[in-house]
Amino acid sequence: MLIKSQVKYIQSLSQKKLRDEEGVFVAEGPKIINELLRSATVKPRALYAVPEWIQVHNDVLSTMHANAVNEVSVSELERISFLSTPNQVLGIFSRPVFAAAADPAKSIVLMLDTIQDPGNMGTLLRTADWFGIEQVVCSEDSADAFNPKVVQSTMGSISRVQVEYTDLDRYLQKHAHVPVYAATLDGTPVHELKKIKNGILLIGNESKGIRASLLQKTTHRITIPGRGGAESLNAAVAAGILMNVLSGYGQ
């Protein structure tokens, strides 16, 4: 059963300010919840699940504090869910804790300038995770990685990829010796590139691209040649194509 204060608390987590203050994020659905419960970087603070889910997860639940597991009805789950179709279980987790941030002089770091769409942000984190990129540096005006929609789109990668929000100009100044590969419409064709071991891959805003001050600090401009009528590629698709070439895993 749910009490009013629980409903209010969960609903309040739609706001970034309150999520940040609490140091938590919300995830939903058996697939992502099961993955997060096995993760070493995040800890469950509370679970709200229908009886069917609880019955088949007694082993996991026995390791949790009894108060942290709440049996709810389908209609109660609907009241607290951020999904249009609630799916058995909602969990509140502590934010992932990582070792020191990856150094772009030693590995590939993904940099996102003002990515605004939560779905794009989540897909970018998931794609980085696929290619073994452990660090994503975002401008402060990018979509919040702990927004429930972003968390769902990461499909669990939120617990494996370290996301940092910072002043990107300062970040590039600090790492001035590192190659910066920027996705633009006027660069070297992506097919001419070789895989890299380190550096920064910079992806810009969905409609405005990369801001001028950052573009000035890049060392390589890369373009994905096309021949159809589309004006541009989706930011996550473009980033995926570049990560596939630059990370060169499997080559």
Place this chain on the structure above:
Amino acid sequence: MLIKSQVKYIQSLSQKKLRDEEGVFVAEGPKIINELLRSATVKPRALYAVPEWIQVHNDVLSTMHANAVNEVSVSELERISFLSTPNQVLGIFSRPVFAAAADPAKSIVLMLDTIQDPGNMGTLLRTADWFGIEQVVCSEDSADAFNPKVVQSTMGSISRVQVEYTDLDRYLQKHAHVPVYAATLDGTPVHELKKIKNGILLIGNESKGIRASLLQKTTHRITIPGRGGAESLNAAVAAGILMNVLSGYGQ
């Protein structure tokens, strides 16, 4: 001004059955509307726009039937919009009319098995358009290309890419001589592939992948190697990576 029957009619277009009967689709926002108004494949049936948009588009509007252009207030636009943030103009367009379907023996055709997410479907069409793929063949249970969310995600590509819904098993039987490249988790690494001139690129459902009956008919299985923790890539990102390699434009 809007009359009740107009509001009802536009709202009814959220249903596939009624969109199909009318042979129309809805698009919103200045960018996509301006592109569609210049397109040779679609015709505007009706526009609903705020005065600010109408004032700067008098040249386009002068070529349309006077009854087809409706000035609406911001609150009226909110009533008919399918977007969470309505954006100046909503248009109802006739479905695109194309010449004969592309032949997979002569060019690359994208095949989609049960793509369910409207955002993914739209991004897939946009990406196909970028790489010059003119024909997309979808299983009948895939997301409808003329769903308003799909149309928005295509960013205008809906007017350039021909989308066909059909029985995919029969389609492959009919084109039995054509190479079929399937995105799977156990195939040849994508980096080992060369560009192709013709064939079918087959992408499967977001969680279930490609159904067995189709997988049996493929000639090449392709995998995008990864090394991180993510279990899979987003369907549109995976398709973009494969299209970039197979279409080989710029090489």
